[in-house]
Amino acid sequence: MDYSAAPHSPSVAQDQAHDAPALSRGRLGHAKAIAAITLGNGLEFFDFTIYSFFATIIGKLYFPVEGQLAQLMLAVGTFGVGFIMRPVGGVVLGAYADRAGRKAAMSLTLWMMTLGSAIIAFAPTYAAIGVAAPLLVILARLIQGFALGGEIGASTSLLMEYGSDRTRGFYGSWQFVSQGLNTVCGSLLGVALAAGLSTHALESWGWRVPFVIGMAMGPIGIYIRSHLDETLPSAVQSKDAVDRGQPVREIFRGHLGVIATGVVTTIGGTAANYIVLFYLSTYAIRILHLPMSLALWASWTAAFVTVILSPFAGALSDRVGRKRVLWISRVLLIAAVYPAFMLINATPTVPVLLSVVAVLAVLVAFTAVPNIVMLPEMFPREIRATGMSIVYCLGVSIFGGFAQFFATWLIQLSGSTLAPAWYLIGCGLVSLLPLPFMRETAGQPID
Template identity: 80%
Template sequence: MDNSAAEATGVQSVDVALTRCIPQWKAIAAITVGNGLEFFDFTIYSFFATIIGKLYFPVEGQLEQLMLALSTFGVGFIMRPIGGVVLGAYADRAGRKAAMNLTLWLMTLGSAIIAFAPTYAAIGLAAPALIILARLIQGFAIGGEVGASTSLLIEYGSDRARGFYGSWQYVSQGLNTLCGSLLGVVLAASLTTLSLESWGWRVPFAIGMTMGPIGTYIRRHLHETLAGIQTDDHRTQALLTANHTEPAAHRVHPARTLFRHHAGAITAGVVTTIGGTAANYIVLFYLSTYAIRMLNMPMSLALWASWTAALMTVICSPFAGALSDRVGRKPVLGVSRVLLTLAIYPAFKLINVYPTVPVLLAVVAILAVLVAFTAVPNIVVLPELFPREIRATGMSIVYCLGVSIFGGFAQFFATWLIQLSGSPLAPAWYLIGCGLVSLLALPFVRETAGRPIG
């Protein structure tokens, strides 16, 4: 047996050992809890962006307040690439589990700052500064969380099941968006406007603070997949150590190794990510805000749009992952993204011609299905492009660069384009542009389904 075959066999043995160490559902839940917390917070922040804008950014005009609140939402994404490099490198040196626990506590800190931040009326400019600080901390944390957790997910899966395992990253996002949107709906429906603005909007962020200790507790039984990191399971430790062949320099300078030897994969991965992430943030989060501001729907009804999108994400993501294992990442990603790009303009046109809740929910449900089938294979293929020893850093850098601008500021860009053009259909053109650009890089992404990745 040659060295490459032996290495592939050894890596598969590690994956088999890991699947026997901890039940599948427990491993998936433990790995994805931190990324789920991010989407719980983001869901709540998006839903209450109008209130946060009013309390922390008291400028003239409701649209201007909303733009400032949404730009603060996007500020956190500026820190993602930095967090991706710093925490991704930490995950490739100290292990996935150590990095994920650190990011979880940083996310919890950000939630606490938002939950207890005094308003502009109480402390002036320090109030929006605290919100921005919290978003920067959370952005830095999630920059490392996504890379470490997605890498660990696919490393727990076999060659024929990595797509299914990786899909649970999006399932966790959908589940927490469901919880966040449902909580938002309950608060909006049960509290008066005065109560909602004075204290009700803070409740979800206070709940988010509990995820630090809860997440750390349920992650205690996870085992490492990185060679040279001590794990309690002796068999897995022996397999990891035996199959560790990567030079030590990769551990010391993973980012340098990535840009020197994997620049093509980084570029193709970033461009491919643009289309999926822009659609994800617009469909899952912005359409509720859009319904409130542009379609004049009450908040208690408009929030069901994000709930519907999240539900479809939860249902469809495992099927999208399994399908990508069966027929390949690129066919599933490419076909669904073309369909999504073709559907965007008619979708926005329809909800503006018929601005009713049933039409909105039907449109959102269809778009969410297409988003799931294009986003899942996208996020799965990214860590598969890199060797195990630098995988978390590579995944973090690629994902965060793609998401930082086109995903994090998607809601801001959409609102700005509406204001600039005066057309309520402007967000559709933004998504069409992102979708077309992202398809240009797909031929340069190698197919990874069913193949050993090391």
């Protein structure tokens, strides 16, 4: 079965060719656009993911249950709560991006991320206000999850629409670069705070510093994005175009097959991404018993590798095909993950941990980039942000957002510290099933 995007009418296609600035901008203009989108997207993911680096402290301050592992499960579970709202945000804000434009949607998501960061930054602890404290944290995560649900579709669609048929993989790869950049900055900040502050200072106020910074950076990202060109044609934004097909209604009426295959394929990439980039630092602290100031270098290493290699992965998928790059890298990742966990448990030292993380991150970059690039290519322009948001958020919400929770729960359930590897292997194998039924999008026109 070959899932393809719906064809466009000649009039809409002509309007798109006329309106889309990507077709007429030079390389310098495109470079500025990539930088602006990447920076703004990175700021949003910084706000969202910094929570993961301080999950152990947040668990202690806001979830005072008995046992460190139980605290960690509640803290990483709250990290996953934010993902519950991603599909809702994907539907609501994705449809908004397909009707009002990519820029308007991305500015709104940044304002919402700023609000979520402010709530966490100034939320009193459980010792001060009791059960209201964790409820405030959960509220903030829900707001941020809703915002990111719409951000991913709008920003990825915008990146793809600046590229051509031969460069969309490279352009789309910068979505993953931006996520890696936020992890690089967040982990460096976490390392600096953990190394420069006493345990008391870090737990009393130091952990709040990144959230204050994220809150303050929101308006900067909004200003940067205000100078981007809109790629959604005016014909699609018009009332007639909206009446011709509401984005959400059109998605579920004519693209259910695309949604199903896209969601299942996304499971493998997102599980690997959140385990390797985020969970392994927490794993090193709680399971390998490494100091926080050293364990956070695992996230930095993984993020740095993905930042460097993601554009190459995107360019390679332009050259040899999305499916080929995704298939080979994901099979290699499935084969490597169990020996990797065996090695870091047998030799729980920082050099071994960072070496293992670096190797896994190479495979994550080459499996995640073609995956995230393929998703918006499956939908026509007038419903692209909505479709991308729904597919990505459904796949990420459970298997990515709760990956850390599932991994910790499996350790507790089985008593084996190798349990996170089982989770990655299972997700990876399932995600390969629909790949033969998906069409190759590299080099093919999407509009």
